[in-house]
Amino acid sequence: MIKLDDIVFLTDLYEFTMAYTYFKEKRHEEIVYFDMFTRRTPNSGGYMIFNGLAKLIEGIKNFKFQKEHIDYLRECGFQDEAFLNYLLEMELDIDMWAMEDGTVCFPNEPLVTVHGNVIQAQLIETMLLLSINYSTLVATKASRIVTASRGRSVLEFGARRAHGYDSSLDGARAAIIAGCVGTSHTLAGHKFGAYVSGTMAHSYIQLHDSEYDAFLSFAKINPTNSIFLVDTYDTLGSGVPNAIKVAQDYLIPNGYRLKAIRLDSGDLAYLSKEARKMLDEQGLHDCKIMASNSLDEFIIDDLIYQGAAIDQFGVGENLITSKSEPVLGGVYKLIASEVNGVIHPKIKVSDNIEKITNPGFKRLYRFYDNTTNKALADYIALSHETVPEDKLTIFDPSAPWKRKDLENYTIRELHVPIFVKGQCVYETPTLQDIKVYAAKERETLWDEVKRLQNPHTYYVDLSQELYDLKMDLLLSLTEK
Amino acid sequence: MIKLDDIVFLTDLYEFTMAYTYFKEKRHEEIVYFDMFTRRTPNSGGYMIFNGLAKLIEGIKNFKFQKEHIDYLRECGFQDEAFLNYLLEMELDIDMWAMEDGTVCFPNEPLVTVHGNVIQAQLIETMLLLSINYSTLVATKASRIVTASRGRSVLEFGARRAHGYDSSLDGARAAIIAGCVGTSHTLAGHKFGAYVSGTMAHSYIQLHDSEYDAFLSFAKINPTNSIFLVDTYDTLGSGVPNAIKVAQDYLIPNGYRLKAIRLDSGDLAYLSKEARKMLDEQGLHDCKIMASNSLDEFIIDDLIYQGAAIDQFGVGENLITSKSEPVLGGVYKLIASEVNGVIHPKIKVSDNIEKITNPGFKRLYRFYDNTTNKALADYIALSHETVPEDKLTIFDPSAPWKRKDLENYTIRELHVPIFVKGQCVYETPTLQDIKVYAAKERETLWDEVKRLQNPHTYYVDLSQELYDLKMDLLLSLTEK
Structure with a gap:
C-alpha cells in the first residue's frame, strides 16, 4: 500500500538527477514556470472534464522527505550531503493555479500552472501528472x-x-x-x-x-x-x-x-x-x-x-479503465524562467506542430455568449495582458487567417489560485457540489461539442501577443 | 489516499447486501468454495503471467472492520446489530490456494481458490479481483x-x-x-x-x-x-x-x-x-x-x-496501462458448497459455452516433458483425484474427440497453500527471486506459445471425472 509518506517518491528518478544537477550547478534557487496540459482529447471527443485537483492538493501537502528517503537517495548515488540535507529540509513554497475539479477543458490549455524554484517545480512532476491524468481521463x-x-x-x-x-x-x-x-x-x-x-x-x-x-x-x-x-x-x-x-x-x-x-x-x-x-x-x-x-x-x-x-x-x-482509450497523455512542460522578477518565456520545439508548447506565464479565459449562456471560445493570453470586455477578434492559431468576431460576451478566468508560497488557499468542495458544478459546466457546451463522434472543435485561441511571442521564439530557435 | 484500514471497504456494496441476507437466513456459517480465473488472455496472447499475490496477501491480512465501517453500514440500511457486531468481530479464517507470482498461467484455470464461510468468501471478492486483475494484466x-x-x-x-x-x-x-x-x-x-x-x-x-x-x-x-x-x-x-x-x-x-x-x-x-x-x-x-x-x-x-x-x-x-487491452477480465465464481464435509459442486451456466464454469474443488497440474523440460499441458482434476504418474491421455474439453497421449513427463501441482484457517502460511519471495522464477517459467514455454500474434493454444484440459461431472450438472440444470 502507498502511504502518505511515500508521496515524495512517486517520482521518476530523473527528477532527482536533475534536482541534484541544478543543486551542484548552484541554480537550484532559480525560479521557473511549468504548465500541465494535454495535446488532444481521449476518444477524439469534443471536450474533457478536468479532475484530480483534490488528489493533487493532498499530494503537494504531503510532499515531504523523511530520513528513509534521504538514505535511499544516498544509496542511489546522490552522495552530496548538502544536497540531501536541502531535500530533507525542503518545504514546498510553490505557487500553483489550476482549474477546479469538474471544469470543462480542452487540449493545449494550461490546466495547472506551477511557479517556484526549479528543484521543487521539477520534483513534483510525476506526482502531479499521476494525480491529474487518470482522474481527468475517467471523468x-x-x-x-x-x-x-x-x-x-x-x-x-x-x-x-x-x-x-x-x-x-x-x-x-x-x-x-x-x-x-x-x-x-x-x-x-x-x-x-x-x-x-x-x-x-x-x-x-x-x-x-x-x-x-x-x-x-x-x-x-x-x-x-x-x-x-x-x-x-x-x-x-x-x-x-x-x-x-x-x-x-x-x-x-x-x-x-x-x-x-x-x-x-x-x-x-x-x-x-x-x-x-x-x-x-x-x-x-x-x-x-x-x-x-x-x-x-x-x-x-x-x-x-x-x-x-x-x-x-x-x-x-x-x-x-476508460478502456477505449486508457491514457490521458497529460504533460508538464517548462514555459518560462524568471530572473530578478523578469519572466523569460521558453518554448519546446518539435517536428510535430501540435507538440510545440505555448510559451510564457499565461492566463486562460472563457467567453460566454450573453444571450445563450453557452461557451463561445477559450482564450489564452500572457499574464500581463488585459482582455477587452466588449469586443474581440479571435483567430485559430493553427490557421491564423480564420478569424471570428466576438461581442456581447461575459468573460471568466478559468484558473483559481491553489497554493500561494506553499500555503493551500483553496478549499476543495464536497463531491456533491463538484457534481452540480460539473453538470452546469456541461450545460454551457453546445450539443455539437458533446456528441460522441466527430464533434465540433471548440475554439481555443491565443492572444495576438502570445501568438507573436511564439512565432518569434520559434524563429529565433531555427536561426540558432 | 487509501489506507490499510480502508481495505475492508474496497468492496462492492452487493457483497454486504448478500452477507446481510445470508446472515438473516442463518446461512452465514455455510462453507463454500470460490475460484478466481480469467476466460481469455489479453491481446489474444498465448499465456499470462500470474501476479498480485503479494498484494492480495496484504489485503487479506488487513481485512478487518473498524467501528467507522460499521457505522457507515448502519447508515446504508443494514440495521441489524447482531449482523453488524458479527462483522466487527470477524477475523478471516479462510483457506486459500493460489499460484505464485510469476507463474505462467492460462484461461479457465483456477488462479486462486478460496474456501471458507459464505460471508467471508463473498466479502473479499472485489478486493481479491482488484489485487490480481491489474497486476496479472501488466505482468x-x-x-x-x-x-x-x-x-x-x-x-x-x-x-x-x-x-x-x-x-x-x-x-x-x-x-x-x-x-x-x-x-x-x-x-x-x-x-x-x-x-x-x-x-x-x-x-x-x-x-x-x-x-x-x-x-x-x-x-x-x-x-x-x-x-x-x-x-x-x-x-x-x-x-x-x-x-x-x-x-x-x-x-x-x-x-x-x-x-x-x-x-x-x-x-x-x-x-x-x-x-x-x-x-x-x-x-x-x-x-x-x-x-x-x-x-x-x-x-x-x-x-x-x-x-x-x-x-x-x-x-x-x-x-x-496495458493500453492495447487495459482490462483483465478476471472473475470470482462459486464452485461448490460444503455440507458436513461433503462437497457439492456448483456450476454457472451461460448461453456462451466459454462462460460456463468448471465445477467443484479442483487441483491444477502442469506436465513437463522429461526430454525438453518444456510444458506439455495443464490438467485440472477434482481435488480427490490422483494423477497417473507414467501415462495419461488428455482431451480438449471443447472438442473431446481430440485426444493426446502423454508419457515421459514430470508433474507439478501449480497451487500452493497461502492461508490456512486465516493464517498466512506463505512467505512472499523478494522481487529479485520472483523475477528469476518468472524467467524460468517463461523458459518452459515453446516459442510458439510466446509469439505475439496468433500463438499456439496451450492445452488446458479437464480430467475425465471433472468433465463428466460438468456434463452431468449441465444436463441436470437444463432438465429442471
Missing part, C-alpha cells in the same frame, strides 16, 4: 457515457477491474462528478458520500435450491431493495417469471413493490423489451429494468437506438 | 514487450500515465517481474529494490543557454551517468553532435565514457541508425542508444525488423 469518459444515456441513470460498477486500489476509488469519484448517479464502491460512499447500491451476484442465486427461493428469501429480508438479477439460468424462461412471481406472492401482498430487475448477459435490447412486456402485462409498470455487461457509450447509444427498454445502466470496466 | 503485457525486444533491455517508464498512485508502483513491480531490467519509479526502487534509472528531461536542456552547455554541465556533475536526451532541438543536427562533442571535450579526456544517448521523438528506426553511424565514426562504439516514445511490443518488433540500432527501450503508458 471525461464517464461524461461521454452519461451523454449517451440521454437522461437514463448510470451507475459505476467497475471496482474489480480498476488498475489498483486507488484507481477504483478515484474512478468512482470521477464517475460521480461526471454525472453517474452512484457507484457500487462502498468506500466511495463512506469517503465521499456517494450514493452506493448493490443487491446480489449469481453466487447468491446458485446457493439457493432454486431461483424462486433465492428471490423470495431476498425479498423477505430486503423488501424495499428488491432488485433481482434474472440471468442466472434463463432470463425470459425463469428469471423474469420468478421475479414477477415473488412480486405477486410476497412483495405486493405485503405492501412492497418489485423495484427492478437486472440483466447481465445476452442480447440486452431484445431481452429488455421482452422483459418490459412481461412486467407490464402483470401491472408492474414501475419495475425498472437495469442492464450491465461490458457497456460503454457506444453500446448504450446503440441500445437506445434499438429501443431497448432499459432504465438504468451499470457500467464497469469500460468506464473505470 | 502479461510486460512479458510480451520483453519477448518483442529479443534480448535488448526494457525499462519501465510509465509512472505518470498510470491509473493512480498504487497502479504506478504495482505496474513497475509487474514490469520487473516480467523481465524489464528496471524502472524510472523511485518508490519501486526504495520498496522493492528494483533497479531505477533516469537522467534528464527536455526542461533541463531548455534551462541552459545551449544544448552543448546542458550536456557539458551534466557530464561534469554526473560523469559516470552520461545519458543525454538528444531530441530537444534537432536530433541529428545538434543533439547527437553535441553529445559526441561533450564526450570528446570532457568525458574521454577525463577517463569517462559517453554511456548512452536517448531518442524520444521522430523516426526511431532512421534516427537510431544514423546516430549509430555518427557515434561509431568517432569511435564511440560502446555508447548505447536508448529509445522511448509510445513504444509497445508491436512497435518494438517492427523497429527491430527495420534494423533499428536501439540497445534499450524505455516503455511508458502502453505498458503501465
Whole structure:
C-alpha cells in the first residue's frame, strides 16, 4: 500500500538527477514556470472534464522527505550531503493555479500552472501528472457515457477491474462528478458520500435450491431493495417469471413493490423489451429494468437506438479503465524562467506542430455568449495582458487567417489560485457540489461539442501577443 | 489516499447486501468454495503471467472492520446489530490456494481458490479481483514487450500515465517481474529494490543557454551517468553532435565514457541508425542508444525488423496501462458448497459455452516433458483425484474427440497453500527471486506459445471425472 509518506517518491528518478544537477550547478534557487496540459482529447471527443485537483492538493501537502528517503537517495548515488540535507529540509513554497475539479477543458490549455524554484517545480512532476491524468481521463469518459444515456441513470460498477486500489476509488469519484448517479464502491460512499447500491451476484442465486427461493428469501429480508438479477439460468424462461412471481406472492401482498430487475448477459435490447412486456402485462409498470455487461457509450447509444427498454445502466470496466482509450497523455512542460522578477518565456520545439508548447506565464479565459449562456471560445493570453470586455477578434492559431468576431460576451478566468508560497488557499468542495458544478459546466457546451463522434472543435485561441511571442521564439530557435 | 484500514471497504456494496441476507437466513456459517480465473488472455496472447499475490496477501491480512465501517453500514440500511457486531468481530479464517507470482498461467484455470464461510468468501471478492486483475494484466503485457525486444533491455517508464498512485508502483513491480531490467519509479526502487534509472528531461536542456552547455554541465556533475536526451532541438543536427562533442571535450579526456544517448521523438528506426553511424565514426562504439516514445511490443518488433540500432527501450503508458487491452477480465465464481464435509459442486451456466464454469474443488497440474523440460499441458482434476504418474491421455474439453497421449513427463501441482484457517502460511519471495522464477517459467514455454500474434493454444484440459461431472450438472440444470 502507498502511504502518505511515500508521496515524495512517486517520482521518476530523473527528477532527482536533475534536482541534484541544478543543486551542484548552484541554480537550484532559480525560479521557473511549468504548465500541465494535454495535446488532444481521449476518444477524439469534443471536450474533457478536468479532475484530480483534490488528489493533487493532498499530494503537494504531503510532499515531504523523511530520513528513509534521504538514505535511499544516498544509496542511489546522490552522495552530496548538502544536497540531501536541502531535500530533507525542503518545504514546498510553490505557487500553483489550476482549474477546479469538474471544469470543462480542452487540449493545449494550461490546466495547472506551477511557479517556484526549479528543484521543487521539477520534483513534483510525476506526482502531479499521476494525480491529474487518470482522474481527468475517467471523468471525461464517464461524461461521454452519461451523454449517451440521454437522461437514463448510470451507475459505476467497475471496482474489480480498476488498475489498483486507488484507481477504483478515484474512478468512482470521477464517475460521480461526471454525472453517474452512484457507484457500487462502498468506500466511495463512506469517503465521499456517494450514493452506493448493490443487491446480489449469481453466487447468491446458485446457493439457493432454486431461483424462486433465492428471490423470495431476498425479498423477505430486503423488501424495499428488491432488485433481482434474472440471468442466472434463463432470463425470459425463469428469471423474469420468478421475479414477477415473488412480486405477486410476497412483495405486493405485503405492501412492497418489485423495484427492478437486472440483466447481465445476452442480447440486452431484445431481452429488455421482452422483459418490459412481461412486467407490464402483470401491472408492474414501475419495475425498472437495469442492464450491465461490458457497456460503454457506444453500446448504450446503440441500445437506445434499438429501443431497448432499459432504465438504468451499470457500467464497469469500460468506464473505470476508460478502456477505449486508457491514457490521458497529460504533460508538464517548462514555459518560462524568471530572473530578478523578469519572466523569460521558453518554448519546446518539435517536428510535430501540435507538440510545440505555448510559451510564457499565461492566463486562460472563457467567453460566454450573453444571450445563450453557452461557451463561445477559450482564450489564452500572457499574464500581463488585459482582455477587452466588449469586443474581440479571435483567430485559430493553427490557421491564423480564420478569424471570428466576438461581442456581447461575459468573460471568466478559468484558473483559481491553489497554493500561494506553499500555503493551500483553496478549499476543495464536497463531491456533491463538484457534481452540480460539473453538470452546469456541461450545460454551457453546445450539443455539437458533446456528441460522441466527430464533434465540433471548440475554439481555443491565443492572444495576438502570445501568438507573436511564439512565432518569434520559434524563429529565433531555427536561426540558432 | 487509501489506507490499510480502508481495505475492508474496497468492496462492492452487493457483497454486504448478500452477507446481510445470508446472515438473516442463518446461512452465514455455510462453507463454500470460490475460484478466481480469467476466460481469455489479453491481446489474444498465448499465456499470462500470474501476479498480485503479494498484494492480495496484504489485503487479506488487513481485512478487518473498524467501528467507522460499521457505522457507515448502519447508515446504508443494514440495521441489524447482531449482523453488524458479527462483522466487527470477524477475523478471516479462510483457506486459500493460489499460484505464485510469476507463474505462467492460462484461461479457465483456477488462479486462486478460496474456501471458507459464505460471508467471508463473498466479502473479499472485489478486493481479491482488484489485487490480481491489474497486476496479472501488466505482468502479461510486460512479458510480451520483453519477448518483442529479443534480448535488448526494457525499462519501465510509465509512472505518470498510470491509473493512480498504487497502479504506478504495482505496474513497475509487474514490469520487473516480467523481465524489464528496471524502472524510472523511485518508490519501486526504495520498496522493492528494483533497479531505477533516469537522467534528464527536455526542461533541463531548455534551462541552459545551449544544448552543448546542458550536456557539458551534466557530464561534469554526473560523469559516470552520461545519458543525454538528444531530441530537444534537432536530433541529428545538434543533439547527437553535441553529445559526441561533450564526450570528446570532457568525458574521454577525463577517463569517462559517453554511456548512452536517448531518442524520444521522430523516426526511431532512421534516427537510431544514423546516430549509430555518427557515434561509431568517432569511435564511440560502446555508447548505447536508448529509445522511448509510445513504444509497445508491436512497435518494438517492427523497429527491430527495420534494423533499428536501439540497445534499450524505455516503455511508458502502453505498458503501465496495458493500453492495447487495459482490462483483465478476471472473475470470482462459486464452485461448490460444503455440507458436513461433503462437497457439492456448483456450476454457472451461460448461453456462451466459454462462460460456463468448471465445477467443484479442483487441483491444477502442469506436465513437463522429461526430454525438453518444456510444458506439455495443464490438467485440472477434482481435488480427490490422483494423477497417473507414467501415462495419461488428455482431451480438449471443447472438442473431446481430440485426444493426446502423454508419457515421459514430470508433474507439478501449480497451487500452493497461502492461508490456512486465516493464517498466512506463505512467505512472499523478494522481487529479485520472483523475477528469476518468472524467467524460468517463461523458459518452459515453446516459442510458439510466446509469439505475439496468433500463438499456439496451450492445452488446458479437464480430467475425465471433472468433465463428466460438468456434463452431468449441465444436463441436470437444463432438465429442471
